[in-house]
Amino acid sequence: xxxxxxxxxxxxxxxxxxxxxxxxxxxxxxxxxxxxxxxxxxxxxxxxxxxxxxxxxxxxxxxxxxxxxxxxxxxxxxxxxxxxxxxxxxxxxxxxxxxxxxxxxxxxxxxxxxxxxxxxxxxxxxxxxxxxxxxxxxxxxxxxxxxxxxxxxxxxxxxxxxxxxxxxxxxxxxxxxxxxxxxxxxxxxxxxxxxxxxxxxxxxxxxxxxxxxxxxxxxxxxxxxxxxxxxxxxxxxxxxxxxxxxxxxxxxxxxxxxxxxxxxxxxxxxxxxxxxxxxxxxxxxxxxxxxxxxxxxx
Ligand code: PEP
Ligand code: MN
Numbered sequence: 001x002x003x004x005x006x007x008x009x010x011x012x013x014x015x016x017x018x019x020x021x022x023x024x025x026x027x028x029x030x031x032x033x034x035x036x037x038x039x040x041x042x043x044x045x046x047x048x049x050x051x052x053x054x055x056x057x058x059x060x061x062x063x064x065x066x067x068x069x070x071x072x073x074x075x076x077x078x079x080x081x082x083x084x085x086x087x088x089x090x091x092x093x094x095x096x097x098x099x100x101x102x103x104x105x106x107x108x109x110x111x112x113x114x115x116x117x118x119x120x121x122x123x124x125x126x127x128x129x130x131x132x133x134x135x136x137x138x139x140x141x142x143x144x145x146x147x148x149x150x151x152x153x154x155x156x157x158x159x160x161x162x163x164x165x166x167x168x169x170x171x172x173x174x175x176x177x178x179x180x181x182x183x184x185x186x187x188x189x190x191x192x193x194x195x196x197x198x199x200x201x202x203x204x205x206x207x208x209x210x211x212x213x214x215x216x217x218x219x220x221x222x223x224x225x226x227x228x229x230x231x232x233x234x235x236x237x238x239x240x241x242x243x244x245x246x247x248x249x250x251x252x253x254x255x256x257x258x259x260x261x262x263x264x265x266x267x268x269x270x271x272x273x274x275x276x277x278x279x280x281x282x283x284x285x286x287x288x289x290x291x292x293x294x295x296x297x298x
Contacts, residue, residue, distance in 0.1 A: 006203040007157055011171045013208040013236060018096040019059030031237035033060035033098055034262055037073065037252035038067055039082035044072060048244040049089035050257035056275035057266055060117060061095040062239060067251055068102055068123040075250040083113035104137035110139065119146035122160060122178055126150040131161045135168035144172040146210065155196050174208045176239055179216035189218025194233060210237035211230060214255045222298035223257065224265050231269060
């Protein structure tokens with residue numbers, strides 16, 4: 001059987017993604033989006049976003065508000081009240097904001113409160129019905145959407161989600177590689193299976209692919225090496241979890257970095273040299289003091 005071609009009608013990422021810029025040879029970025037796994041309180045959201053503005057490459061602040069948890073006893077997110085916290089973080093720092101949506105009412109709430117970028121999570125992308133409902137809710141908006149790979153290592157499900165969104169008129173799409181469920185994987189929380197994003201790239205060379213080393217790794221110590229692998233893969237962006245006090249995080253406690261650790265990680269990858277800050281005039285001296293303190297305790 002002939003393999004089905006993938007034709008996506010996309011707007012080039014550098015025309016709409018904050019921080020997306022072409023360097024020598026036409027290579028993008030990479031764009032860095034960072035923030036906590038979950039928004040937990042206004043203080044945590046604002047303090048994390050402020051500290052992240054000290055990292056010039058971070059242009060987008062991510063935070064989960066509705067958390068799709070495997071077991072119902074886990075922390076399921078604070079819900080839509082966090083949208084006001086994100087709006088405050090955005091106006092204080094100039095960072096664009098990104099939130100996971102899994103239901104049309106999440107889409108409606110986010111668009112009403114000015115969230116810049118939405119993402120579909122790995123547990124949503126496995127369900128064509130859920131993706132189609134989200135595509136209908138987004139029709140006519142051209143909202144930037146990141147599509148994480150489905151938990152299952154099936155390229156066609158990932159492609160199907162991208163197609164459903166694209167057919168609903170969404171042209172600002174990015175795929176996010178966050179690793180795949182695999183019972184034999186021992187080292188990482190999710191198996192990287194680089195062959196899958198490689199195949200996606202071959203099928204849709206005009207589609208930007210980000211990598212989320214935090215969710216692949218599952219633990220802090222493995223993130224840096226995976227980020228290196230992502231750069232070797234030539235990912236156009238990185239999504240990384242960062243929390244002002246990771247040890248007290250209510251979700252994904254083992255894989256979140258302090259903003260200072262994230263700074264070190266990106267610096268060690270030589271990514272900070274010519275990065276342009278998101279919005280330097282909004283930084284406060286208070287932030288500088290805070291990040292200096294964090295560097296001292298690293
Ligand atoms: C997240 O980004 O916090 C998240 C839940 O992601 P994923 O859907 O990749 O598990
Ligand atoms: Mn997480």
